[in-house]
Amino acid sequence: MLGPDQPVIIHMLDIEAAADSLNGVKMELIDAALPLLKGVVATTDVVEACSGVEIAVMVGGFHRKEGMERKDVMSKNVSIYKAYASALDQHATPHCKVLVVANPANTSVLILKEFAHSIPEKNITCLTRLDQNRALGQISEKLKEEFVARVQQRGATIIKARKMSSALSAASAACDHMRDWLLGTPKVCMSFLSFLFFWFSSL
Numbered sequence: 160m161l162g163p164d165q166p167v168i169i170h171m172l173d174i175e176a177a178a179d180s181l182n183g184v185k186m187e188l189i190d191a192a193l194p195l196l197k198g199v200v201a202t203t204d205v206v207e208a209c210s211g212v213e214i215a216v217m218v219g220g221f222h223r224k225e226g227m228e229r230k231d232v233m234s235k236n237v238s239i240y241k242a243y244a245s246a247l248d249q250h251a252t253p254h255c256k257v258l259v260v261a262n263p264a265n266t267s268v269l270i271l272k273e274f275a276h277s278i279p280e281k282n283i284t285c286l287t288r289l290d291q292n293r294a295l296g297q298i299s300e301k302l303k304e305e306f307v308a309r310v311q312q313r314g315a316t317i318i319k320a321r322k323m324s325s326a327l328s329a330a331s332a333a334c335d336h337m338r339d340w341l342l343g344t345p346k347v348c349m350s351f352l353s354f355l356f357f358w359f360s361s362l
């Protein structure tokens with residue numbers, strides 16, 4: 160997440176009922192002898208957890224179970240996030256970057272922003288990237304299934320209809336090719352570009 164050379168000290172927070180299991184996680188992290196792991200704090204004290212942190216990934220809270228909506232965990236998690244906000248406000252570094260994961264993530268993050276005034280608004284975010292990644296995965300699946308085959312077979316489909324190769328569309332594509340080559344193309348989103356690159360390179 161932070162690159163191959165960044166040493167880290169991890170602070171882990173959980174509730175009292177989960178203290179033993181949290182301690183077990185700490186022992187396992189130590190046993191893994193990870194070279195970049197310079198310290199582990201396992202605590203049930205939100206102030207200790209937030210003290211001096213530069214990155215806060217906030218997953219603590221209730222998860223929804225089958226049949227529940229995300230809003231069903233709202234009242235429980237929103238009150239948890241008020242407490243987190245004050246602790247981060249007073250004890251995290253002022254440049255701390257916050258990622259709220261716990262649901263409803265967009266509401267929890269709003270609470271955090273309202274109650275953690277010392278952290279710049281631009282440093283307080285919530286996890287929607289999972290949906291972006293899911294969308295890319297789904298489009299990529301769809302492309303693999305239908306799109307590539309349809310593009311590959313389009314020439315044959317036109318020959319079947321016209322009894323000749325494509326003409327107007329081929330001329331138009333030649334114009335597009337020369338124009339983009341000579342005049343350049345507008346800027347496009349990098350993630351889309353790299354996605355296309357991946358797609359072409361896997362053909």
Ligand SMILES: NC(=O)c1ccc[n+]([C@@H]2O[C@H](COP(=O)([O-])OP(=O)(O)OC[C@H]3O[C@@H](n4cnc5c(N)ncnc54)[C@H](O)[C@@H]3O)[C@@H](O)[C@H]2O)c1
Nearest residue numbers: 173174177218219220221222223239260261262264286289
């Ligand atoms: N935004 C997203 O894309 C996304 C994706 C996955 C999960 N989630 C959400 O992340 C949250 C965590 O999911 P999970 O599957 O890890 O749940 P989980 O139940 O496995 O783990 C939650 C942990 O939070 C702890 N906890 C409960 N109350 C706490 C409190 N007051 N302070 C600190 N810790 C507390 C629990 O003891 C438990 O260890 C859920 O709200 C879930 O809906 C969001």
Ligand SMILES: O=C(O)C[C@H](O)C(=O)O
Nearest residue numbers: 222223224228229262289
């Ligand atoms: O849907 C959930 O409750 C968890 C998470 O937000 C997800 O989308 O998987």
